[in-house]
Amino acid sequence: MTNLQGRIVLRDRVVTGNISFGEIISDIEAGNLSNKDPQYYILPGFIDGHVHGGDGADTMDGAEAIEKLSRFHMHHGTTTILPTTITRPWKEILDSLRAVKEVRQKGLADHPDIRGAHLEGPFISSKKLGAQPPFNIMPKAEVLQEMIDLDIVRVITIAPEVEYIEQAVPLLTKAGIRVSLGHTACSYSQAQHALQITHTHHGVVGGTHLFNAMGGIEGRAPGLAGAILDDDKAYAEMIFDTHHVHPVNFRLAHRQKPDHLLFVTDAMRGAGMPEGESELGGQKVIIKNGCVMGMNGHLAGSVLTLDQAFRNALVHGATLPEATRLVSTNAAQYQGLTDRGEITLGKRADFVVMNANMQVEQVWIAGKRRV
DSSP states (O other), X not given: OEEEEEEEEOSSOEEEEEEEESSBEEEEEESOOSSSSOOOEEEEOEEEEEEOEETTEEGGGOHHHHHHHHHHHHTTTEEEEEEEEOSOOXXXXXXXXXXXXXXXXXXXXXXXXXXXXXXXOSSSOXXXXXXXXXXXXXXXXXXXXXXXXXXXXXXXXXXTTSTTHHHHHHHHHHTTOEEEEOSOOOOHHHHHHHHHHHHHTTOOEEESSTTSSSOOOBTTBOHHHHHHHHOTTOEEEEOOSSSSSOHHHHHHHHHHOTTTEEEOOOBOTTTTSOSEEEEETTEEEEEETTEEEETTSSBOOBOOOHHHHHHHHHHTTOOHHHHHIIIIIHHHHHHTOTTOSSOOTTSBOOEEEEOTTOXXXXXXXXXXXXX
């Protein structure tokens, strides 16, 4: 049995105490510390459901790259990860999904738990590609079935207005895949329709990087962002590096969806690397002042890590428990990971130990220290 002591961040409060655990948490005891002034905060492990790369590696590069980017993000507190593909020719995407599955099946000890993959594209709008290359296609049943048969995709980004959406959603929800609406030029009514189809088929629905690669909320046109925020059951990703989303919009979304808003990094290979020229999906990008820009002048992914997103939330008004839900609890709920996402009895012993400056000091996965 292992013990950690410090300021324990629970779902709705922070307590000073001691956690006892093996692979799962067996006891949480408040008070009675040998150190009367604990220096560390203990949080549940972070969950990143949308991450393309880091440390020079990209999901599309193959198994070794997936291992490398996963290790990088683990050092920033990520204990559960969904490596994410980008829009490329379909065969390349399938090869990348097979590589994610290969790494997952290895069960590598010095890596975060790879629960599966996030398929971002190719079923998106040509009008809202963002940083995605123009290889978008339609989600025909036979194409989707190829992907479903691999049994590795856990979240899929799809535009509400694409052809075959009414046939695609039932297939996806039956397979247990989260339907994340995004990269879209859809109207509010099209967004509502896609949400309703997903609910009707008892699926879990979200929005891919809220406010990005979708229309903004206007007085008479709420668009997808408005539809997601107005739907009590819908989850919403957010890239909170303060480049993709203004802090005011973060606070508005957080007040509306405190238990359904979740941070993702959408990090590309340049995360953790020197600034300058990099690559995303075969396209040249420039990293400068913590921002990634494509040659078309659009944002092109991020160099964000979840510990930085966590600190950003604190700076812009979130409490410790609220910020913790944004990087862990809400993502666990969205992905159906009932064994993790908060510090409570019986949950997996996934922890991030941070110092008083909210820098990562230790990372524990299933009761084993990995950082």
